[in-house]
Amino acid sequence: AQKITQTQPGMFVQEKEAVTLDCTYDTSDPSYGLFWYKQPSSGEMIFLIYQGSYDQQNATEGRYSLNFQKARKSANLVISASQLGDSAMYFCAMRENQGAQKLVFGQGTRLTINP
Amino acid sequence: NAGVTQTPKFQVLKTGQSMTLQCAQDMNHNSMYWYRQDPGMGLRLIYYSASEGTTDKGEVPNGYNVSRLNKREFSLRLESAAPSQTSVYFCASSHRRPFGYTFGSGTRLTVV
Secondary structure: OOEEEOOOOEEEEEOOOOEEEOOEEEOOOOOEEEEEEEEOOOOOOEEEEEEEOOOOOOOEEOOEEEEEEOOOOEEEEEEOOOOHHHOEEEEEEEEEOOOOOOEEEOOOEEEEEEO | OOOEEEEOOEEEEOOOOOEEEEEEEOOOOOEEEEEEEOOOOOEEEEEEEOOOOOOEEOOOOOOEEEEEOOOOEEEEEEOOOOHHHOEEEEEEEEOOOOOOEEEOOOEEEEEO
């Protein structure tokens, strides 16, 4: 069964520093997708970035990049030049491409950006 | 663009009461999902519907039922609410390609 693990319950970072949020996953499906979502205190789920298992390059979206290490089954999110507005919960999620394409989430990391 | 619409946004129930959470999407997505989010935890899948006319159990289905009324609507029913079902409930929908998921704004349910 697919599984996502986020081992950092909370992180504190100074504004303008880069931050890496860890995510490891487990699946037997060779075709899968990895997602990162941001959940601010208002509660909505905001899509940040996507990485497909067969993508040759690491995904990037503005200040967000995904450090995809397939052999290690890790998909860490890197936020460059952090801003106060980045303070939120961050969830890593995975979807296996077979079957119903369920999205399975990790436990989340609460990121706090200090001024 | 409405996306995924959930109603209600807030609800308080007494133990043993029943209610239905409504979800509708206007993006012509095939798949729809219901998740719950408890404090300190990620979203856990309750039920999903891969296509109109099909539903399947997710990780935490006990105490819930669902109905995929048509392609647009996917409802979640609590037949006899329990305090353990106090949570924030999210509905989501997705397309096979491109692989995007759209989430509703959530329903905050409290069972007393």
